[in-house]
Every structure is written in structure tokens, then in C-alpha cells.
Amino acid sequence: MAEKMTYYTAMDSYPQQYEDTTQLYKFYDYLREGKLTTTKCKDCGAIHWPPRKICPECISDNLEWVDMPEVGTIYSYTVAYAGLPPELVDKAPIVYALVDFDNGVRIFSGLVDCEPESVSTGLKVELAVGEVPPDQLGRKRISPYFKLV
Numbered sequence: 192m193a194e195k196m197t198y199y200t201a202m203d204s205y206p207q208q209y210e211d212t213t214q215l216y217k218f219y220d221y222l223r224e225g226k227l228t229t230t231k232c233k234d235c236g237a238i239h240w241p242p243r244k245i246c247p248e249c250i251s252d253n254l255e256w257v258d259m260p261e262v263g264t265i266y267s268y269t270v271a272y273a274g275l276p277p278e279l280v281d282k283a284p285i286v287y288a289l290v291d292f293d294n295g296v297r298i299f300s301g302l303v304d305c306e307p308e309s310v311s312t313g314l315k316v317e318l319a320v321g322e323v324p325p326d327q328l329g330r331k332r333i334s335p336y337f338k339l340v
């Protein structure tokens with residue numbers, strides 16, 4: 192019964208990341224360069240998370256890519272011991288945090304390379320790009336995680 196789980200396309204919970212599969216591929220292009228970005232509306236100034244093609248505030252499609260601040264602050268967090276995605280199962284327990292940035296964006300993501308006991312609210316974190324399962328064509332995919340500064 193203890194067979195290795197196979198994850199099929201129907202269970203793929205990771206975003207598409209390349210130009211032929213998503214209009215937001217630039218986010219992943221920047222992320223591969225180690226840069227966390229998002230979109231900002233040139234018409235109303237709203238900064239979005241996650242990145243958008245259309246501004247949810249004013250319905251404009253006049254958006255630009257902007258850099259996120261390099262450091263965020265842990266607003267809250269929880270520790271997960273089970274039910275983890277395949278790339279994190281071997282790393283349990285995993286800390287998931289809500290990270291606040293000076294530009295008003297709050298991001299929910301995992302913290303890597305840390306023990307749960309070392310995490311508390313108010314601590315500073317920075318980007319840590321992690322690899323997630325490849326797409327249906329076998330292309331490498333990544334995800335934005337964070338690590339303690």
C-alpha cells in the first residue's frame with residue numbers, strides 16, 4: 192500500500208509560468224532573476240497582489256511591473272506538520288506566514304530554512320526562491336518563499 196504518490200495534471204496546483212501558458216509570465220522571469228515583483232495600476236496607483244492583467248480597483252489594463260520591497264515583516268504565522276505540497280513533505284514542519292510590505296501588499300507564503308521555534312511576529316524576512324514540481328512539458332517551475340533576514 193505504501194506506493195509513491197503520482198501527481199497528475201488534474202491535481203496541479205501550481206501556476207503556469209511561461210509565455211505560452213500565462214500572460215503574467217514576466218513575474219516568473221523576474222523571479223528567476225531573484226527579483227520579487229508585482230503589478231501597479233498606472234491609472235489609479237493601486238498595487239496588486241498577486242500580479243494582475245486588469246486592475247481590480249478601476250478595471251484598467253494600463254499596468255506596469257514594479258519591484259516589491261526587499262524586506263517584509265511577519266504579520267502572523269502558523270506551523271504545518273501535515274498536508275504539505277509534495278516539494279515540502281520532506282521538510283516538515285513548515286512555517287507559513289503572512290508577510291507585510293511597506294507598499295501595502297500582504298503575501299501568504301512558506302518560510303524556508305528556519306525552525307518554527309525561531310519564528311515570531313514582527314521579524315523581518317526576505318525572498319527565497321524555491322523550486323516546485325515542473326509543468327506538463329517538464330519545464331522548471333519556481334515559487335516565491337521567504338527566509339528570515
Ligand SMILES: [Zn+2]
Nearest residue numbers: 232235246249
Ligand atoms: Zn487601477
